Amino acid sequence: MPTLAHYLIVSGLLFSIGLAGVLLRRNILIIFMGLELMLNAANLSLVAFSRFNLLSDGMPNYNGQVLVFFIITVAAAEVAVGLAIIVALFRAKQTTHVEDLTTLKF
Amino acid sequence: MQLALFWIFSLLMLLFAAGVVLLRNPVSSAMSLVMSFVALAAVFVTLDAYFIAVVQVLVYAGAVMVLFLFIIMLLDLREEKSRRVRLSAWVGGGLVVGGFVSALVQVVSSLPGADSTKPAVSNPEANDVALVGFALFRDFNFPFQIIGVLLLVATVGVVLLSRKELK
Numbered sequence: 001m002p003t004l005a006h007y008l009i010v011s012g013l014l015f016s017i018g019l020a021g022v023l024l025r026r027n028i029l030i031i032f033m034g035l036e037l038m039l040n041a042a043n044l045s046l047v048a049f050s051r052f053n054l055l056s057d058g059m060p061n062y063n064g065q066v067l068v069f070f071i072i073t074v075a076a077a078e079v080a081v082g083l084a085i086i087v088a089l090f091r092a093k094q095t096t097h098v099e100d101l102t103t104l105k106f
Numbered sequence: 107m108q109l110a111l112f113w114i115f116s117l118l119m120l121l122f123a124a125g126v127v128l129l130r131n132p133v134s135s136a137m138s139l140v141m142s143f144v145a146l147a148a149v150f151v152t153l154d155a156y157f158i159a160v161v162q163v164l165v166y167a168g169a170v171m172v173l174f175l176f177i178i179m180l181l182d183l184r185e186e187k188s189r190r191v192r193l194s195a196w197v198g199g200g201l202v203v204g205g206f207v208s209a210l211v212q213v214v215s216s217l218p219g220a221d222s223t224k225p226a227v228s229n230p231e232a233n234d235v236a237l238v239g240f241a242l243f244r245d246f247n248f249p250f251q252i253i254g255v256l257l258l259v260a261t262v263g264v265v266l267l268s269r270k271e272l273k
Contacts, residue, residue: 001108001109001223001224002108002109002112002152002223002224003220003221003222003223003224004217004219004220004221004222005214005215005217005220005221006112006116007149007153008210008214008217008220009210009211009214010116010119010120010149012206012207012210012211012214013120013207014119014120014123014146015206016203016206016207016210017120017123017124017126017127018123019202019203019206020127020199020200020203021126021127023195023198023199023202023203024127024195024196024199025127027132027183029132029135029174029177029178029183030126030127030132030135032174033126033135033136033139033174034126034127036139036166036170037123037126037139037142040142040143040146040166043146043158043162044146044149044150047150047153047155047158048153050153050155051153051154051155051224052219052222052224052225054225054227054228057228058227058228058229059227059228059229059232059237060154060155060227062237062238062240062241063241063245063246065155065157065158065238065241066238066241066242066245066246068155068158069157069158069161069238069242070246070249070253072161072162072165072166073165073253073256073257074253074256075166075170076165076169076170076257077256077257077259077260078260079170079173079174080173080260080261080264081260081263081264081267083173083174083177084263084264084267084268085267086177086181087177087180087181087267087268088267088268090181096181096183
């Protein structure tokens, strides 16, 4: 049987792959996908904690799963707004490469 | 059996997640992300979170990824020209990620109860969707309404952002 440590390590690895995508890739859409991976890693550890820490009635702690539901909803809204911003940015600058977007650079 | 399924799906998930970062073509990255989300839904099933698994497939692998692919096609993104690779960026990124992983392994190995196997639930036949629904509408009714308002604000914001001329 997989233990809690298995799930936490896999979730941490997924988070670090997402973090690597955000840090190493220069395409703004791929950076956005890395953000989604990181959100999903957080969801995985929340669900694992909810399943491994049973309440006194012997059922999983569903509060954790409700939080995951909220995270998924917020992530969907975030993707919609973020992609709209990327499209507006592409219209103005004709690029999705972050090194070509230096208007806000100090 | 459970352990084998856990490893199969988590390795698939990590492999496709690595594909998102490593593949050059944005469309391949997006398809890889879809597969990663579907494998993550299977991992949720090994945790008996059926409702979350279904929502994961519907919202992430369905709606969110269609949006991503739609935008990639709309912007007509081609394969990235490989620009000169900045070595300092890769070394810095690798150091941050490696440090994070080693810190994580240390924390998890010192966590009390981390090596506990999955405890048996008292009622394995319980309706997962109903129980999440009770928690959502009884204990978290107010946050649920707030999330509704948030979705409305996001919709209005997207419509405003995608107008031809921004005032």
